[in-house]
Amino acid sequence: MKKLGILFLIICMGSIQGCSSLDENPQSDIVTNQFYQNESQADAAVIAAYRKLYETGQSLYNSLFQIGVEMATDDYEAGPRARNAHVRAISGLTHDASNDRMEQLWKQSYDAINTSNIAIERIALIGETHINGTVRTRLINEAKFLRALHYFNLVRWFGDVPLVLHEVNSLEANGLYVEKSPSSEVYAQIIKDLQDAENLPAPGAYSAANIGRATSGSAKSLLAKVYLTQQNWTLAAAKSREVIEAKWYDLFENFADVYAVGRKNGKEHIFSAQFLGNAGYQGNSLASRSAPNEVPGINGDYADAIHKQGGLYESFSENDTRKAVTFSTSLVSPTDGKTYTFEPHLHKYYDESVVGNQGQSSKNLPIIRYAEVLLIYAEALNESSGAPSTAAYEAIDKVRARAGIALLKDIAPNLGKDAFRDSVFQERRKELVYEYQRWFDLVRRGPDYYVKTLKAAGKTLAAPKHIRFPTPQRELNLNPKLKQDPLWL
């Protein structure tokens, strides 16, 4: 019995003394304050910011742009398979402030901005012995480029938006609730960030392992586009000329090379969302979204439709080499070997190496490429003078020449300013379709133009307010400092 007593004593004492700690020390997770200590962790912060170009699922540059933005243009409509009421609402222009795709645009953009803010601020705090000074500056500028890109999208979609430039890392109301800044201030910040990003390495300066990161060329080209959007024609022309004269870039001879897996990050590509098939959720899902579903073995998930009445497909001349690269109207089934024909489907991102599994398409999505810089230059030159100059003609004709169609200077040498503008926009539409430019281009020309174009394409509910997206109702509900866009009141 004595032994028993001792045993109980030992167990009681042991159990009380042997308490495991109540502190949480996760084994599978890193806590924020333990991170951002050295160069490789700084790089991880910037990689995360790049990742926010697209995360898993329907994300910004991986089809959300298509579903949430381009659906509201004359190029597309919700196809017979688009089952989501929100998507159909955007297509039919019956969307409101509760539209979940537009909410996602807002949400994902700010998520990306926060990730950039974290990189910008935390990388600056890393001790000098733990990071090379040049690398530090470069990484911060990469994050600034990305932040500028997202603010540029936001300000064009939503107009005035909250300008958040610091990491939100506490639940204090001051940091959480931010009022809108006038779009002019947002633009000023975008320009400031891009001017910093102009100090990034020049195109070609990166080692092969770093290809795909933003460069000074990316920053300058995007800056040209920002100026263009602001209708600051002089600066837009100057900045695009700077890019052209630097001779960093050129057009591929063959339009198909723009989307060729083997030509990724080639001479025409200025900045692209990078995709890689069979590498986790890194495939370009726009390819599967645009592959037809009726061809056995293709496993397409086609839910959008090219708007027939808009005539985008028909507007390409037969000798336009872009037509066959941009669209497919027939495919051979890998299952039964038969050829199936169908209504025109987008084909730019269709990856022949993953037939039947287009969700794993390795094709990059160009966010800005040299052809667009040429068109920016042409447009800016035209707008900044009374009539289109030779240089403006040359710029647009480079794009047309590569497409194999008649040069504008040959078929319409004496265009007036307005007609030339129409030609540039028409060229942009054909050249850049499925690169998420159409909605921006339509609204850039003002509400009347947008409404007229959309109505002509059969979207009868188009209204002036549609040149901007409503501020998400959720945000208005949560943030007392936020007001709805007057257009949407």
Added chain:
Amino acid sequence: MAYFLQQVQRVTLLICCVVGTSLTISAQTKPLINSHLSGRVMDAQTKEPLPGAAVQIQGTTHGVITDQQGKFSFVTGQPFPYTLIVTYTGYKKLEIVANNPNIDIALEVLQSQLNDVVVVGYGTKKKSDLTGAISSVNNNLFKQPVSSIDQALKGSVPGVQVVQTSGQPGGGVSIRVRGGSSIQGGNEPLYVIDGFPVYNSTTNAGTTSGTPINPLASINPADIENIDILKDASATAIYGSRGANGVVIVTTKKGRADRSNISWESSYGVQSLRKKIDVLNAQEFAILRNEVLFDTNPAKGPNQYLSNEEVAKLGKGTDWQDAAFRSGNIQNHQLTISGGSAKTRYLLSGNYFTQEGIIRHTDFNRISLRANIDAQPYERLKISSSITASKSDANIAPSGIVSSLLLMPPTATIYEPNGSYTLRNPFENIFANPIATLNEQLNKSTTNRFFGTAFGELKVIEGLHVKVLLGADVNTTNEKLYIPSTIYEGTQTGGAAGRGNYSSYSWLNENTITYNKNIGRHAFDVLGGFTQQEFNSDVVRTGAEKFVTDQLKYNSLQSGATLVRPFSNTTSWVLHSWLARVNYTYDNRLYLTASIRTDGSSRFGKGNKWGYFPSAAVSWRIGNEDFFKRYKQTISDLKLRASFGVTGNLEIGEYQSLATLYSVTYIIGNKILTGFTPNRIANDQLGWETTDQYNAGIDVGLWNNRVLVTLDGYYKKTRNLLLNVELPWTSGQASSLQNFGSVENRGIEIGINSKNFVGDFTWSTDFNFSLNRNKVLSLGNGAKQYITGNYIIQVGQPLGSFYGTVTNGILQTGEEKDKGAFTGNAAPKPGDRLYKDINKDGTFTTAADRAIIGNAQPNFLAGIQNHFSYHGVSLSVFFQGSFGNKILNGNRQSLELFTGQQNAAGSARDRWTATNPSQTIPRAKLDPAPIFSDRFIEDGTFVRLKNIALSYDISRNWLHNIAGIQVYVSAQNLLTWTKYTGFDPEVTSGSNVSPGTDAGIYPVAKTFNAGIKVSF
């Protein structure tokens, strides 16, 4: 706090020291023989011997057990006369004086249930002494053929709502004790199985698709002796931060100190689908599809799908439900060996349970072993262990199967003419051929579980006991998935294999001290203790795609050409607790209970680790007062109870207070690089959900306690809800887990247990009724509501409120101009559904014109069980019902999209056409976007004959060497009265924010069962 802990530690150590030293003064003496006594124990009425009755000499520890003939004998140092204490389960305890060496003892059958012992937290109590609201489950219910114990709780006791979330064999169950009080935290009760607290959270690795297997299915229900459900705070506060959702105390069977008993029980049953859903046949579908295509593109004519001649030849086509549903067998075999002596008792059991699902290629089976041992190796020491090990295997129905069965067009065939599978729905809505999926996809889960507790209890001095309990729960779940390249899901990947492993272990140590003391009319019962529990889990997942052959399945991941990114994760939590409870009884008239528990949990913010959970309760047994004696003829017992207490809820998962980073990948240099970014904002103040609960109850015994009525009313307010408070997205985060807002539950519970007839013919009735009203009081942060999918959480409204559009008839010819804006269509046509313009802006949009259109919570629940027996024949009839709850019939919502892209409900036959201007059913048209409306909210009220069982006990007198044979037949879900049009009103989603949705859920089965139990 640290100081407080130190003090408590010191006190505990001191007590341990006392225990240790007190033992050293114990001494033993050799007994002298003074008398021989032999006797027989029998039933007072039938005079049948009672084997296994315990006979003890009062004032000594000397006790024996009667043998098969009810005989016993003593050789003792006690001289005559002395008092014997005779106890036998189900009979009144008898004290009888023995004067000479032979004695016959007749025991009376226990009439009252008030002497039943109820298991409470860290102890037991007589039912008559309870101060809190505790319900015991009638153990007739365990006799149903169910895969897990929680399924047997349906309709069993008042205040407990049991929703089956899937009919998948081994599938899940969701239980709410007195309503759901948490919005985003867990709402399931805490299970305490033989002293081991278990929160029944899923333990799957995430490889398999479809409903995860219920972890409780690894515990064999046939081993369970009783289940007590603790409901009010006086009962649950001793479980502190885990008590807010109620506590289900499960006690497994123990060996009895009688002769050895071997019993074998086998049952065999057949299950089938209760009802099919009415969908269109091939011909009807083809006509509908022609109609849709014509409407979309009139230029191409009215027969774009099939010509009239082709349609005429179609016939009924494929009945996908018939192809998938089957009758499934269910079998249960149990061998139990038990017995022992007064000092050692044992129970060993082995069980094999196998259940085929009513959907092809789905099943669940379990092999389990149990060893429960109780021993008293020394006079002052009791030891006990309760250990079970089990292996369960399941083939799980892949998710989406049930919807696909309903939506697959009847014009499609299972196989192509060449014998290969039809891959998918041939039309625009792409989903795989469900029969191919069921036949070819492998979706397996295997769980091995070891679960055991052991304790030693030492009597230090009379009334003072120290108990040390250790427990372990070791669980491993292996998941295997293979999607062959021959079915649609595998065409993209060229065959996909996945393996997943979830393993967890949890250990428990509880050290408690109890002290009982009676001083005259005062009785004290004090409990104190320290407990700690730690839980660790580990998940690993990997897979590969693109296989040259489907033959290797998931057994050769390395032969896949594409590797799937692997995943691993590990988590742990720790809970430290101090607990104390005092029960005080004055003269069996006044009862007081006070308890407190303090819990320290690793899950909470560093500024908020410890919580305190006190409770107090009082009851007054008026029935034992002198002035009440004159009513005793009718009202044999009367007790009033009142309690208040605080309990908590910590079911939020781990690391939620920390700003952890998550990894992402991006492509740079055409290679994958890893990035890290925060997934939340840190919240150091994250703490418990706190529930204050008030309870008042009355227990009445009528006519010598043949009828017992228990009535309880309660008010529960849960504050500091663990709520994912939405943050403006501009912060970069969507939400933050914070303690905000409150929810209340109020309710009434009635339980009636009546022995209507006693004697040769017995008839007893157990009835229960519960009513709960739930309301969201605040959501914090100024928020008034959250909309999540088809639900709204709104201040002033109950949880589970459906939020959708309100239908308003059908647009008729000529009304386009006036009412077209209320169809939600850009180009309205007659036959479109009309909706109410709730915000009165002159137009209808799905987002802006919504209202609360029903609630998933029932107005009340009721259950009634009648048990009849006559000379060994007994019949048990159990009805159960839920009243006033609404169900979102998600299957119907999909089936009433008359798009021709998928099959449609039978109601499509009455759809609007120019010649059939229906006011309720819209026209066929392409628009494939479903609009959630009140049309799909249905009355979920049902009354069901849950269980009917007839059994016959072949009297033991007939048979030699066999103690008894029982044969029985039973049926579950035999009859159901409901207006619900879906498969079954009982099976719906069970989550806190979105309960009551029936969309693609595996339906529950109707079962016929027969069995035999032989005891040797």
